[in-house]
Amino acid sequence: MKKFLASLFGIASATASAAGMQVIAVDEQHIQIGLAEGQVGEYYAIKPVIEIELDASGYKFSAIPGQESNEPNAIQLIIDNEHQFTAYWEPGVTKYTLNNATLVPRFKDFNGFNLGDQFVIAIGALVIDHVKKEQAFKVQWIGMGKVQL
Numbered sequence: 850m851k852k853f854l855a856s857l858f859g860i861a862s863a864t865a866s867a868a869g870m871q872v873i874a875v876d877e878q879h880i881q882i883g884l885a886e887g888q889v890g891e892y893y894a895i896k897p898v899i900e901i902e903l904d905a906s907g908y909k910f911s912a913i914p915g916q917e918s919n920e921p922n923a924i925q926l927i928i929d930n931e932h933q934f935t936a937y938w939e940p941g942v943t944k945y946t947l948n949n950a951t952l953v954p955r956f957k958d959f960n961g962f963n964l965g966d967q968f969v970i971a972i973g974a975l976v977i978d979h980v981k982k983e984q985a986f987k988v989q990w991i992g993m994g995k996v997q998l
Contacts, residue, residue, distance in 0.1 A: 875905035879992040893994030899961040900948030923975035966996040
């Protein structure tokens with residue numbers, strides 16, 4: 850009986866973990882740049898979670914003026930205009946888990962997507978000028994969303 854209950858709890862937690870990973874698909878429907886005046890892309894709605902998967906596998910990024918490649922090198926996450934994080938984009942990789950282990954904080958550590966949070970996810974090229982000690986983020990895709998039940 851103990852083995853049966855243990856296996857039952859194991860199945861329940863695996864299902865909860867699988868269901869808990871919400872996916873944000875990078876697509877044209879949610880893009881917030883390059884639209885005609887007065888138009889806005891759809892907003893994402895996610896439930897409170899400690900991590901999400903960002904899936905750009907079906908999206909073709911536009912060229913970046915002044916860059917050799919049209920492939921991004923960074924993901925920026927901004928929550929409630931107060932918390933900013935960066936995850937680094939690897940060539941050829943199109944799916945990313947955004948969580949405390951993968952997001953580099955600018956000010957405070959990442960503590961999940963909490964109820965009521967509004968967020969912006971931007972993908973593009975982070976260009977660093979080491980001589981001037983400046984950095985610029987050239988956006989290729991940007992989406993916005995809210996955490997709700």
